[in-house]
Amino acid sequence: MPVQVLTNIFIGVLWMFLQDDWSAFTFSSGYLLGLFVLFILRRFLPSQFYLFTLQAVVELLLIFIYELFTSSIVVISKIIRPKINITPGIFPLETSLEGDVEITLLALLITLTPGSVVVEISHDNKTFYVHAMDIPELSDSVLRSKDRFEEAIKKVTR
Secondary structure: OHHHHHHHHHHHHHHHHHHOOOOHHHHHHHHHHHHHHHHHOHHHOOOOOHHHHHHHHHHHHHHHHHHHHHHHHHHHHHHOOOOOOOOOEEEEEEOOOOOHHHHHHHHHHHHHOOOEEEEEEOOOOOEEEEEEOOHHHHHHHHHHHHHHHHHHHHHHHO
């Protein structure tokens, strides 16, 4: 992907040289021309076309923001009650992701959602041990968000 971005920027700068006009509009038109060229040549490139990967990254970010807000609302509703009635605990969470980057990204995304923290990862990188603030309710939401995160991470990294 970095090679594709640099090639696209190079095509944009080369277009500015050929047009003999140093403006943002000329660079933008050259950049769009570079996108078109790279899109046509995408089957000869070793990795996926970088705009598809960029789209997958944006989708992952939007999923994270949605999960962040929904879990924040659940945690706030638990905290502002006059009597806190929670049952914290640790539960195992199986994953189908492979590779250190995918495992780390999923662990960080689960930890960043309020009410849950990844405490440990098993030696085979297939099981997370997650501490949740309220086991019956938050563990179900962590399981649902894990499935969404896994699909989005696979789109980004594979």
